[in-house]
Amino acid sequence: PKVIECLQGLYIRKVCAGSQSSLALTSAGQVFAWGCGSCLGSGSSETTALRPCLIEELNSTKIIDISCGDSHCLALTHDNEVYAWGNNAMGQCGQGHTSTPIAKPKKVIGLDGIPIQQITAGTSHSLAWTAAPTDRQLVAWHRPFCVDLEESTFSYLRTFLDRYCDGINNEIPPQPFFSQREHHHFVFLCLKLLSTHLSLAQAGGTGAAVLGQQGRPLRNLLFRLIDSDVPNSIEEAVNETLSVGASLLLPPLRERTELLHNLLPQGPERWESLSKGQRMQLDIILTSLQDQSHIASLLGYSSPADMSEGFSQSYSSDQDSSKSGNIDHFHLAEILLKTLLRNIGFYTERAFGELEKNSDKQQSNTTHTENGPPSHVRQLLSALHKHLLAHCYSNSTVKDHLSVDLLHKHVHLLLQYASDTYRRSAVLLKESLLDKSVTEKLHGILFNSAAGSI
Numbered sequence: 161p162k163v164i165e166c167l168q169g170l171y172i173r174k175v176c177a178g179s180q181s182s183l184a185l186t187s188a189g190q191v192f193a194w195g196c197g198s199c200l201g202s203g204s205s206e207t208t209a210l211r212p213c214l215i216e217e218l219n220s221t222k223i224i225d226i227s228c229g230d231s232h233c234l235a236l237t238h239d240n241e242v243y244a245w246g247n248n249a250m251g252q253c254g255q256g257h258t259s260t261p262i263a264k265p266k267k268v269i270g271l272d273g274i275p276i277q278q279i280t281a282g283t284s285h286s287l288a289w290t291a292a293p294t295d296r297q298l299v300a301w302h303r304p305f306c307v308d309l310e311e312s313t314f315s316y317l318r319t320f321l322d323r324y325c326d327g328i329n330n331e332i333p334p335q336p337f338f339s340q341r342e343h344h345h346f347v348f349l350c351l352k353l354l355s356t357h358l359s360l361a362q363a364g365g366t367g368a369a370v371l372g373q374q375g376r377p378l379r380n381l382l383f384r385l386i387d388s389d390v391p392n393s394i395e396e397a398v399n400e401t402l403s404v405g406a407s408l409l410l411p412p413l414r415e416r417t418e419l420l421h422n423l424l425p426q427g428p429e430r431w432e433s434l435s436k437g438q439r440m441q442l443d444i445i446l447t448s449l450q451d452q453s454h455i456a457s458l459l460g461y462s463s464p465a466d467m468s469e470g471f472s473q474s475y476s477s478d479q480d481s482s483k484s485g486n487i488d489h490f491h492l493a494e495i496l497l498k499t500l501l502r503n504i505g506f507y508t509e510r511a512f513g514e515l516e517k518n519s520d521k522q523q524s525n526t527t528h529t530e531n532g533p534p535s536h537v538r539q540l541l542s543a544l545h546k547h548l549l550a551h552c553y554s555n556s557t558v559k560d561h562l563s564v565d566l567l568h569k570h571v572h573l574l575l576q577y578a579s580d581t582y583r584r585s586a587v588l589l590k591e592s593l594l595d596k597s598v599t600e601k602l603h604g605i606l607f608n609s610a611a612g613s614i
Contacts, residue, residue, distance in 0.1 A: 166212045167192065178228040178246070184212060189222030191215045191235060198261035199233050199246040205261045217265045218243065229281030235265060240276045242268040242288055250284040305356050309364070311372030313357060318378050320350045325381065329389055344391050351397035354378070358405030368408045379409040386437035406444050413449075417492055420445050424503045424537075446536035455543045490562045493544070497570050500541045501610055505577055508609040512584055515601055538608065577610035 171187040181195030191201075192212035198205040201215040218235055225236040232246030232253055243265040244253035251258050254268035268288075275291035307313045324334060324347055333343035361370045368375055385398045402409070410416055423434070423442045434442070449455070548570070552563050585602055592598040606612050 164212060174226060176226055176228040178233065179230050181228070181233075183226050183228055183233060185223060185226045189224065189238065191218050191223050191226060193233075197231065197246070198263045199228070199231060201233070201245050201263070201265050203263045205263055215265065225279055227279050227281040229286070230283045232262075232281055232286070233265075234279045234281045234286055236276060236279045236288075240274070240291070242271055242276055242279055244268050244286065247284075252281070252284050252286050254286060305353065306360055307353075307357070309357060309361055309366060309370055311370065311374060314354070314371050314374040314378065317350055317354045317357070318374050318381065321347065321354070321381055322377075324350070325385060325388075328394075344394060348393050348397050351394065351401055355397065355401040355404050358401065358408055361408060362405065368410075371408060375409055376411065379411075382409070383437035383441050386440055387435045402440065402444065407448065410445065410448055414492065416445055416449065417496055420449065421495060421499050424499050443536065446540055449540055455540075455547050490566050494566055494569060497541070497544060497566075498573065500537055500544075501570075501573060501577060503537055504541070504608070504610050508577075508581060508605060511601075511605045511608070512581075512588075515588060515598065515605065516584075538612075574610055581606065581609045581611040 167184060170184075172184050173187050174185040176183050178195075178199055180197050181193060181199035183199075184192045186192070191214070193200045193202075193215055194209045194212045196208040200207050200209050200213065201217055202209075202213070221241070222238045223235045224238050227234045229246070229252065232244060232248065235243040237243070242254070244255075245262045245265045246253065248255060248260040248262045249258055253262045253266065254270065255262060255266060256269050268286075271288065276288045277291040278289040280287050307316075324343065327334070328344070328347065331340065333340050337343040337346065361367075371378070382398050382402055385394065386402075390398075411419065420442070423438055423445070548563065548567055552567050555563070585606060588598060588602055
Protein backbone atom coordinates (compact mmCIF):
# COMPACT_ATOMS: atom_id res chain seq x y z
CA PRO A 161 0.00 0.00 0.00
CA LYS A 162 1.18 3.47 -0.88
CA VAL A 163 -0.26 6.89 -0.14
CA ILE A 164 -1.83 8.56 -3.18
CA GLU A 165 0.00 11.86 -3.10
CA CYS A 166 -2.42 13.65 -5.44
CA LEU A 167 -5.20 13.30 -2.89
CA GLN A 168 -3.23 14.59 0.09
CA GLY A 169 -4.74 17.77 1.49
CA LEU A 170 -8.24 16.74 0.41
CA TYR A 171 -10.83 15.39 2.86
CA ILE A 172 -11.88 12.09 1.29
CA ARG A 173 -15.34 10.92 2.31
CA LYS A 174 -15.52 7.69 0.30
CA VAL A 175 -13.48 5.52 -2.06
CA CYS A 176 -14.63 2.59 -4.22
CA ALA A 177 -13.08 0.43 -6.90
CA GLY A 178 -14.15 -1.50 -10.00
CA SER A 179 -12.20 -4.05 -12.03
CA GLN A 180 -9.93 -1.49 -13.79
CA SER A 181 -10.57 1.86 -12.09
CA SER A 182 -11.03 3.60 -8.76
CA LEU A 183 -13.10 6.59 -7.54
CA ALA A 184 -12.68 8.99 -4.62
CA LEU A 185 -15.34 11.41 -3.29
CA THR A 186 -14.24 14.56 -1.43
CA SER A 187 -16.11 16.45 1.26
CA ALA A 188 -16.60 19.26 -1.27
CA GLY A 189 -18.57 16.89 -3.51
CA GLN A 190 -15.91 16.40 -6.20
CA VAL A 191 -15.16 12.99 -7.77
CA PHE A 192 -11.66 11.86 -8.77
CA ALA A 193 -10.99 8.80 -10.95
CA TRP A 194 -7.89 6.84 -11.96
CA GLY A 195 -7.17 3.61 -13.80
CA CYS A 196 -8.27 2.95 -17.39
CA GLY A 197 -11.38 2.68 -19.55
CA SER A 198 -14.71 4.43 -19.73
CA CYS A 199 -15.12 4.49 -15.93
CA LEU A 200 -12.73 7.46 -15.85
CA GLY A 201 -15.62 9.54 -17.25
CA SER A 202 -13.28 11.52 -19.48
CA GLY A 203 -15.16 10.95 -22.74
CA SER A 204 -12.97 8.12 -24.07
CA SER A 205 -12.84 4.41 -23.30
CA GLU A 206 -9.19 4.24 -24.35
CA THR A 207 -7.87 6.64 -21.76
CA THR A 208 -5.51 5.62 -18.96
CA ALA A 209 -4.99 7.80 -15.87
CA LEU A 210 -2.00 6.90 -13.72
CA ARG A 211 -3.00 9.39 -11.04
CA PRO A 212 -6.43 10.71 -9.85
CA CYS A 213 -8.12 13.11 -12.27
CA LEU A 214 -11.15 15.26 -11.54
CA ILE A 215 -14.27 14.17 -13.47
CA GLU A 216 -15.16 17.52 -15.01
CA GLU A 217 -18.65 16.43 -16.09
CA LEU A 218 -19.69 16.17 -12.42
CA ASN A 219 -18.00 19.35 -11.28
CA SER A 220 -21.10 21.49 -11.82
CA THR A 221 -23.02 19.80 -9.00
CA LYS A 222 -22.20 18.51 -5.52
CA ILE A 223 -21.90 14.72 -5.35
CA ILE A 224 -22.84 13.08 -2.01
CA ASP A 225 -22.35 9.38 -2.84
CA ILE A 226 -20.54 7.16 -5.34
CA SER A 227 -20.51 3.45 -6.17
CA CYS A 228 -18.48 1.22 -8.52
CA GLY A 229 -19.70 -1.93 -10.21
CA ASP A 230 -17.49 -4.29 -12.16
CA SER A 231 -17.12 -1.86 -15.05
CA HIS A 232 -19.64 0.95 -14.51
CA CYS A 233 -20.03 3.74 -11.95
CA LEU A 234 -22.84 5.67 -10.23
CA ALA A 235 -22.93 9.09 -8.55
CA LEU A 236 -25.70 10.67 -6.44
CA THR A 237 -26.05 14.46 -6.29
CA HIS A 238 -27.29 16.57 -3.38
CA ASP A 239 -30.42 17.22 -5.51
CA ASN A 240 -31.19 13.45 -5.46
CA GLU A 241 -30.20 12.96 -9.11
CA VAL A 242 -28.32 9.85 -10.22
CA TYR A 243 -25.54 9.84 -12.84
CA ALA A 244 -24.05 6.73 -14.47
CA TRP A 245 -21.18 5.96 -16.84
CA GLY A 246 -19.01 3.08 -18.04
CA ASN A 247 -20.04 -0.29 -19.46
CA ASN A 248 -23.72 -0.30 -20.52
CA ALA A 249 -23.94 -3.67 -22.28
CA MET A 250 -26.73 -4.79 -19.91
CA GLY A 251 -28.37 -1.37 -19.62
CA GLN A 252 -26.84 -0.85 -16.18
CA CYS A 253 -26.29 2.86 -16.83
CA GLY A 254 -30.04 3.42 -17.14
CA GLN A 255 -30.07 5.26 -20.45
CA GLY A 256 -32.92 3.32 -22.03
CA HIS A 257 -30.61 1.41 -24.37
CA THR A 258 -27.65 -0.98 -24.29
CA SER A 259 -25.24 1.02 -26.43
CA THR A 260 -21.85 0.85 -24.78
CA PRO A 261 -19.77 2.35 -23.40
CA ILE A 262 -21.08 5.55 -21.78
CA ALA A 263 -17.83 7.50 -21.69
CA LYS A 264 -19.10 10.52 -19.72
CA PRO A 265 -21.48 10.68 -16.70
CA LYS A 266 -25.10 10.93 -17.83
CA LYS A 267 -28.26 11.39 -15.79
CA VAL A 268 -30.18 8.13 -15.30
CA ILE A 269 -33.50 8.24 -17.16
CA GLY A 270 -36.77 7.76 -15.25
CA LEU A 271 -35.74 8.98 -11.80
CA ASP A 272 -36.79 12.63 -12.19
CA GLY A 273 -38.75 13.84 -9.18
CA ILE A 274 -37.98 10.70 -7.15
CA PRO A 275 -36.12 11.46 -3.88
CA ILE A 276 -33.20 9.01 -4.15
CA GLN A 277 -31.33 8.52 -0.87
CA GLN A 278 -28.73 5.84 -1.65
CA ILE A 279 -27.21 4.06 -4.67
CA THR A 280 -25.15 0.94 -5.33
CA ALA A 281 -23.70 -0.67 -8.46
CA GLY A 282 -23.53 -4.42 -9.00
CA THR A 283 -21.70 -6.48 -11.58
CA SER A 284 -24.16 -5.64 -14.35
CA HIS A 285 -27.02 -3.88 -12.56
CA SER A 286 -27.68 -0.79 -10.46
CA LEU A 287 -29.93 -0.09 -7.46
CA ALA A 288 -31.31 3.14 -6.02
CA TRP A 289 -33.15 3.57 -2.70
CA THR A 290 -35.75 6.29 -2.33
CA ALA A 291 -35.95 8.53 0.71
CA ALA A 292 -38.52 7.71 3.40
CA PRO A 293 -42.10 8.74 2.42
CA THR A 294 -43.33 11.92 4.09
CA ASP A 295 -46.98 10.81 4.22
CA ARG A 296 -46.37 8.50 7.21
CA GLN A 297 -43.87 7.93 9.97
CA LEU A 298 -41.29 5.27 9.14
CA VAL A 299 -38.92 4.17 11.87
CA ALA A 300 -37.94 0.98 10.12
CA TRP A 301 -35.77 2.59 7.50
CA HIS A 302 -32.77 0.36 6.75
CA ARG A 303 -33.83 -2.13 9.42
CA PRO A 304 -33.27 -5.75 8.41
CA PHE A 305 -36.31 -8.00 7.87
CA CYS A 306 -38.74 -5.08 7.97
CA VAL A 307 -41.14 -4.60 5.06
CA ASP A 308 -42.84 -1.37 6.10
CA LEU A 309 -44.67 -0.01 9.11
CA GLU A 310 -48.20 0.42 7.82
CA GLU A 311 -51.50 -1.42 8.13
CA SER A 312 -51.10 -3.39 4.88
CA THR A 313 -47.98 -5.13 6.25
CA PHE A 314 -49.84 -6.32 9.35
CA SER A 315 -52.80 -7.27 7.17
CA TYR A 316 -50.63 -9.54 5.00
CA LEU A 317 -49.04 -11.16 8.06
CA ARG A 318 -52.46 -11.75 9.63
CA THR A 319 -53.74 -13.27 6.37
CA PHE A 320 -50.79 -15.67 6.23
CA LEU A 321 -51.17 -16.66 9.89
CA ASP A 322 -54.95 -17.03 9.63
CA ARG A 323 -54.66 -19.25 6.60
CA TYR A 324 -51.80 -21.48 7.71
CA CYS A 325 -52.55 -21.72 11.45
CA ASP A 326 -55.91 -23.31 10.73
CA GLY A 327 -55.37 -27.05 11.13
CA ILE A 328 -51.75 -26.53 12.13
CA ASN A 329 -51.55 -30.04 13.62
CA ASN A 330 -53.04 -31.87 10.65
CA GLU A 331 -50.80 -34.68 9.43
CA ILE A 332 -51.23 -33.56 5.82
CA PRO A 333 -49.83 -30.00 5.46
CA PRO A 334 -51.65 -27.44 3.31
CA GLN A 335 -50.35 -26.45 -0.11
CA PRO A 336 -47.70 -25.47 -1.07
CA PHE A 337 -45.84 -27.23 1.78
CA PHE A 338 -44.47 -30.74 1.27
CA SER A 339 -44.06 -31.56 4.96
CA GLN A 340 -45.44 -30.59 8.36
CA ARG A 341 -41.99 -29.30 9.29
CA GLU A 342 -41.99 -26.83 6.37
CA HIS A 343 -45.51 -25.72 7.32
CA HIS A 344 -44.56 -25.11 10.97
CA HIS A 345 -41.39 -23.28 9.99
CA PHE A 346 -43.35 -20.92 7.74
CA VAL A 347 -45.75 -20.07 10.59
CA PHE A 348 -42.76 -19.55 12.88
CA LEU A 349 -41.15 -17.11 10.43
CA CYS A 350 -44.43 -15.18 10.03
CA LEU A 351 -44.60 -14.79 13.82
CA LYS A 352 -40.99 -13.59 13.93
CA LEU A 353 -41.77 -11.02 11.23
CA LEU A 354 -44.83 -9.87 13.18
CA SER A 355 -42.73 -9.55 16.35
CA THR A 356 -40.08 -7.54 14.48
CA HIS A 357 -42.61 -5.09 13.05
CA LEU A 358 -44.37 -4.66 16.41
CA SER A 359 -41.01 -4.01 18.06
CA LEU A 360 -40.09 -1.35 15.50
CA ALA A 361 -43.51 0.30 15.82
CA GLN A 362 -43.04 0.32 19.60
CA ALA A 363 -39.54 1.81 19.34
CA GLY A 364 -40.68 4.50 16.91
CA GLY A 365 -43.64 5.57 19.01
CA THR A 366 -46.11 5.15 16.14
CA GLY A 367 -48.74 3.75 18.53
CA ALA A 368 -51.54 1.30 17.87
CA ALA A 369 -52.79 3.42 14.94
CA VAL A 370 -50.19 1.73 12.71
CA LEU A 371 -52.17 -1.53 13.04
CA GLY A 372 -55.36 0.05 11.76
CA GLN A 373 -58.11 -2.58 11.88
CA GLN A 374 -55.65 -5.46 12.42
CA GLY A 375 -55.21 -5.13 16.20
CA ARG A 376 -58.22 -7.16 17.35
CA PRO A 377 -57.93 -10.06 14.82
CA LEU A 378 -54.18 -10.34 15.47
CA ARG A 379 -54.73 -10.39 19.23
CA ASN A 380 -57.46 -13.04 18.98
CA LEU A 381 -55.31 -15.12 16.63
CA LEU A 382 -52.30 -15.07 18.97
CA PHE A 383 -54.31 -16.05 22.05
CA ARG A 384 -56.01 -18.78 20.01
CA LEU A 385 -52.58 -20.16 19.18
CA ILE A 386 -51.67 -20.13 22.89
CA ASP A 387 -54.65 -22.41 23.52
CA SER A 388 -53.73 -24.71 20.63
CA ASP A 389 -51.42 -27.70 20.75
CA VAL A 390 -48.56 -26.18 18.77
CA PRO A 391 -44.83 -27.02 18.63
CA ASN A 392 -42.65 -25.41 21.30
CA SER A 393 -40.91 -23.15 18.76
CA ILE A 394 -44.23 -21.65 17.66
CA GLU A 395 -45.47 -21.27 21.26
CA GLU A 396 -42.26 -19.42 22.18
CA ALA A 397 -42.64 -17.16 19.11
CA VAL A 398 -46.24 -16.35 20.11
CA ASN A 399 -45.16 -15.52 23.67
CA GLU A 400 -42.39 -13.28 22.36
CA THR A 401 -44.80 -11.50 20.00
CA LEU A 402 -47.31 -10.88 22.79
CA SER A 403 -44.57 -9.68 25.11
CA VAL A 404 -43.14 -7.27 22.54
CA GLY A 405 -46.41 -5.91 21.15
CA ALA A 406 -48.78 -6.07 24.14
CA SER A 407 -49.34 -2.31 24.33
CA LEU A 408 -50.13 -2.15 20.59
CA LEU A 409 -52.32 -5.25 20.44
CA LEU A 410 -54.45 -4.44 23.50
CA PRO A 411 -57.86 -2.86 22.86
CA PRO A 412 -58.74 0.73 23.87
CA LEU A 413 -59.02 1.37 27.60
CA ARG A 414 -62.80 1.10 27.87
CA GLU A 415 -62.91 -2.17 25.92
CA ARG A 416 -59.95 -3.42 27.95
CA THR A 417 -61.84 -2.79 31.19
CA GLU A 418 -64.93 -4.60 29.92
CA LEU A 419 -62.74 -7.50 28.78
CA LEU A 420 -61.16 -7.63 32.24
CA HIS A 421 -64.60 -7.79 33.83
CA ASN A 422 -65.53 -10.73 31.59
CA LEU A 423 -62.23 -12.58 32.15
CA LEU A 424 -61.88 -12.22 35.92
CA PRO A 425 -63.13 -15.40 37.61
CA GLN A 426 -66.69 -15.06 38.93
CA GLY A 427 -66.21 -17.91 41.40
CA PRO A 428 -63.52 -20.18 42.85
CA GLU A 429 -64.13 -22.85 40.22
CA ARG A 430 -64.07 -20.34 37.36
CA TRP A 431 -60.30 -19.78 37.60
CA GLU A 432 -59.58 -23.42 36.79
CA SER A 433 -61.86 -23.18 33.77
CA LEU A 434 -59.84 -20.34 32.19
CA SER A 435 -57.74 -21.47 29.26
CA LYS A 436 -54.01 -20.81 29.07
CA GLY A 437 -54.62 -18.04 26.54
CA GLN A 438 -57.30 -16.40 28.72
CA ARG A 439 -55.01 -16.44 31.75
CA MET A 440 -52.22 -14.81 29.77
CA GLN A 441 -54.63 -12.21 28.38
CA LEU A 442 -55.90 -11.48 31.89
CA ASP A 443 -52.35 -11.03 33.18
CA ILE A 444 -51.40 -8.66 30.33
CA ILE A 445 -54.54 -6.55 30.78
CA LEU A 446 -54.10 -6.28 34.56
CA THR A 447 -50.49 -5.19 34.09
CA SER A 448 -51.39 -2.58 31.46
CA LEU A 449 -54.17 -1.04 33.57
CA GLN A 450 -51.72 -0.22 36.38
CA ASP A 451 -50.29 2.63 34.30
CA GLN A 452 -50.96 5.82 36.29
CA SER A 453 -52.61 7.64 33.39
CA HIS A 454 -54.93 4.67 32.80
CA ILE A 455 -55.95 4.57 36.46
CA ALA A 456 -56.88 8.25 36.31
CA SER A 457 -58.80 7.68 33.08
CA LEU A 458 -60.75 4.76 34.54
CA LEU A 459 -62.02 7.13 37.21
CA GLY A 460 -62.83 9.84 34.66
CA TYR A 461 -60.10 12.25 35.80
CA SER A 462 -58.33 12.34 32.43
CA SER A 463 -59.08 11.21 28.89
CA PRO A 464 -56.18 9.71 26.92
CA ALA A 465 -56.67 9.04 23.23
CA ASP A 466 -57.40 5.34 23.56
CA MET A 467 -60.09 5.97 26.16
CA SER A 468 -61.91 8.44 23.94
CA GLU A 469 -62.01 5.88 21.13
CA GLY A 470 -64.55 3.92 23.10
CA PHE A 471 -66.73 6.99 23.47
CA SER A 472 -66.51 8.40 19.97
CA GLN A 473 -70.29 8.54 19.68
CA SER A 474 -70.90 9.71 23.24
CA TYR A 475 -68.77 12.83 23.36
CA SER A 476 -69.94 16.14 21.97
CA SER A 477 -69.33 19.77 22.70
CA ASP A 478 -72.49 20.30 24.77
CA GLN A 479 -72.51 20.03 28.55
CA ASP A 480 -75.12 17.26 28.81
CA SER A 481 -73.02 14.93 26.68
CA SER A 482 -69.97 15.62 28.85
CA LYS A 483 -71.95 14.86 32.00
CA SER A 484 -73.24 11.64 30.46
CA GLY A 485 -69.67 10.65 29.62
CA ASN A 486 -68.56 11.22 33.23
CA ILE A 487 -71.42 9.10 34.57
CA ASP A 488 -70.42 6.35 32.15
CA HIS A 489 -66.82 6.56 33.41
CA PHE A 490 -67.88 6.20 37.04
CA HIS A 491 -70.30 3.37 36.28
CA LEU A 492 -67.47 1.50 34.58
CA ALA A 493 -65.14 2.20 37.54
CA GLU A 494 -67.80 1.04 40.01
CA ILE A 495 -68.25 -2.25 38.15
CA LEU A 496 -64.47 -2.75 38.04
CA LEU A 497 -64.07 -2.06 41.77
CA LYS A 498 -66.87 -4.51 42.60
CA THR A 499 -65.37 -7.15 40.30
CA LEU A 500 -61.91 -6.81 41.85
CA LEU A 501 -63.32 -7.00 45.40
CA ARG A 502 -65.46 -10.00 44.55
CA ASN A 503 -62.52 -11.75 42.91
CA ILE A 504 -60.28 -11.20 45.93
CA GLY A 505 -63.17 -12.39 48.11
CA PHE A 506 -63.28 -15.73 46.27
CA TYR A 507 -59.65 -16.41 47.15
CA THR A 508 -60.17 -15.29 50.75
CA GLU A 509 -63.21 -17.55 51.13
CA ARG A 510 -61.35 -20.54 49.76
CA ALA A 511 -58.33 -19.90 52.00
CA PHE A 512 -60.52 -19.53 55.09
CA GLY A 513 -62.36 -22.74 54.22
CA GLU A 514 -59.12 -24.71 54.05
CA LEU A 515 -57.75 -23.19 57.26
CA GLU A 516 -60.99 -23.67 59.22
CA LYS A 517 -61.18 -27.28 58.04
CA ASN A 518 -57.62 -28.03 59.21
CA SER A 519 -57.35 -25.78 62.27
CA ASP A 520 -58.44 -28.54 64.68
CA LYS A 521 -56.17 -31.20 63.16
CA GLN A 522 -52.88 -29.70 64.41
CA GLN A 523 -51.24 -30.28 61.01
CA SER A 524 -48.38 -27.87 61.26
CA ASN A 525 -46.68 -29.40 58.23
CA THR A 526 -49.63 -29.30 55.86
CA THR A 527 -48.75 -28.62 52.27
CA HIS A 528 -48.94 -24.95 51.45
CA THR A 529 -51.19 -24.01 48.54
CA GLU A 530 -51.32 -20.69 46.78
CA ASN A 531 -54.55 -19.18 48.05
CA GLY A 532 -53.89 -15.53 47.27
CA PRO A 533 -55.24 -13.72 44.22
CA PRO A 534 -52.79 -12.68 41.48
CA SER A 535 -50.71 -9.75 42.73
CA HIS A 536 -51.86 -7.65 39.74
CA VAL A 537 -55.45 -7.77 41.07
CA ARG A 538 -54.47 -6.40 44.47
CA GLN A 539 -52.14 -3.80 42.95
CA LEU A 540 -54.84 -2.52 40.60
CA LEU A 541 -57.37 -2.27 43.45
CA SER A 542 -54.81 -0.44 45.59
CA ALA A 543 -54.02 2.02 42.78
CA LEU A 544 -57.74 2.73 42.27
CA HIS A 545 -58.09 3.34 46.03
CA LYS A 546 -55.23 5.85 46.05
CA HIS A 547 -56.48 7.82 43.06
CA LEU A 548 -60.06 7.94 44.30
CA LEU A 549 -59.13 9.03 47.83
CA ALA A 550 -56.58 11.57 46.60
CA HIS A 551 -59.10 13.10 44.19
CA CYS A 552 -61.84 13.37 46.80
CA TYR A 553 -59.42 14.88 49.35
CA SER A 554 -57.79 17.39 46.98
CA ASN A 555 -61.19 18.46 45.60
CA SER A 556 -63.07 18.54 48.90
CA THR A 557 -64.17 22.13 48.30
CA VAL A 558 -65.60 21.26 44.88
CA LYS A 559 -68.98 19.62 44.55
CA ASP A 560 -67.90 16.40 42.91
CA HIS A 561 -70.88 14.21 43.83
CA LEU A 562 -69.94 11.43 41.41
CA SER A 563 -66.53 10.79 43.00
CA VAL A 564 -67.90 11.01 46.55
CA ASP A 565 -70.81 8.69 45.75
CA LEU A 566 -68.42 6.18 44.19
CA LEU A 567 -66.15 6.35 47.24
CA HIS A 568 -69.10 5.87 49.64
CA LYS A 569 -70.43 2.86 47.71
CA HIS A 570 -67.02 1.23 47.48
CA VAL A 571 -66.08 1.82 51.13
CA HIS A 572 -69.46 0.42 52.22
CA LEU A 573 -68.82 -2.77 50.21
CA LEU A 574 -65.15 -2.93 51.24
CA LEU A 575 -65.97 -2.68 54.94
CA GLN A 576 -68.46 -5.54 54.66
CA TYR A 577 -65.71 -7.76 53.24
CA ALA A 578 -63.21 -6.52 55.83
CA SER A 579 -65.66 -7.00 58.75
CA ASP A 580 -66.37 -10.59 57.77
CA THR A 581 -62.64 -11.27 57.33
CA TYR A 582 -61.75 -9.87 60.77
CA ARG A 583 -64.64 -11.74 62.43
CA ARG A 584 -63.56 -15.09 60.98
CA SER A 585 -59.92 -14.33 61.84
CA ALA A 586 -60.81 -13.66 65.47
CA VAL A 587 -62.75 -16.94 65.71
CA LEU A 588 -59.82 -18.88 64.19
CA LEU A 589 -57.30 -17.30 66.55
CA LYS A 590 -59.48 -18.11 69.55
CA GLU A 591 -60.13 -21.71 68.51
CA SER A 592 -56.49 -22.41 67.58
CA LEU A 593 -55.23 -21.03 70.90
CA LEU A 594 -52.78 -18.85 68.95
CA ASP A 595 -51.19 -21.87 67.27
CA LYS A 596 -48.12 -20.59 65.41
CA SER A 597 -48.83 -22.38 62.09
CA VAL A 598 -52.42 -21.12 62.04
CA THR A 599 -51.27 -17.59 62.90
CA GLU A 600 -48.73 -17.58 60.06
CA LYS A 601 -51.29 -18.80 57.51
CA LEU A 602 -53.85 -16.33 58.81
CA HIS A 603 -51.33 -13.54 58.34
CA GLY A 604 -51.06 -14.45 54.64
CA ILE A 605 -54.83 -14.65 54.24
CA LEU A 606 -55.34 -11.23 55.83
CA PHE A 607 -52.63 -9.63 53.71
CA ASN A 608 -54.14 -10.96 50.46
CA SER A 609 -57.73 -10.18 51.44
CA ALA A 610 -59.85 -7.09 50.88
CA ALA A 611 -59.12 -6.17 54.51
CA GLY A 612 -55.44 -6.13 53.68
CA SER A 613 -56.01 -3.64 50.86
CA ILE A 614 -57.28 -0.96 53.26
